[in-house]
Amino acid sequence: MTGETPDPARRRRYGPELEKALLEAAWTELAEVGYGRLTMESVARRARTSEPVLYRRWSNKDQLVMASLEHYRVAHPIAEPDTGSLRGDLIAYLEAASDVLAGFLATAVAAALSGLLADAGLTPWQARERVLRAQQLPLVRTIYRRAHDRGEIDLSRLPGAVLDLPFDLGRHDLFMDREPPRTDRIRSIVDDLFLPLVRHYDSLAGG
8 A cells, every 4th residue: 555546537437438538539649649650559548548448449540540530520510500591501501510620620631641541441432431421411411301391402303413512612622721611612612503503403304
C-alpha cells in the first residue's frame, strides 16, 4: 500500500463507455498528429489503457481509424431542416452540413492522403460511402419525400444524378477548400444548377 489516491482517469471502463473513450482518443490523435504518426500504442496511451484493449476490438490501426471517423460522424448529426419548401430545405441543409462536416473532412482527407485508403484496402468511393453518405441519406430522403408530397417535384421523373447534385457539389467544395462554402455559393448550387434541372425534367415529362 502506498497510500496514493488512484488516478480517476484510470478507473475501469467497460462496454460502450470504454469503446467511446477509445474512439474519441483515436479521433483526437488522428486530428493532432495525423494518420502517418498515429499508432495503436499512441492511441492506447492517450486513452490511458493498454494496446491489447484496442486489439480486442480492432485488428489494426486502419480499422480503428475508420471506426473513429464513423463515431465522429454519428456523434455530430446534421439538424433536419423543415422550412416548408424544397429550396429552403436544401439551402438550410447544405449550410448545416457544411458547418458540421468542415472539421471532419479536413481530418478525413488528410488521413486519406497519408495512406489510410491504401492501408484499409478502400477506394475513395468506398470511403465516401462509409463516412459521408450514411450520414446524408436519411435526411436527404426526407427532404425530397416532403417536396414530392407537397407537389414540388415528382421523384419518378428525376434521375439519381440530379438528386445527388447539390450534395456532391457541396462536398466537392468542402474537399477542395477545407472550409464551408459561402452562402451565395450554396444558393447558386440550388438556384442556378439544381432547380433548373428539376424544371427541365418536369418539362420533358410534360411534353
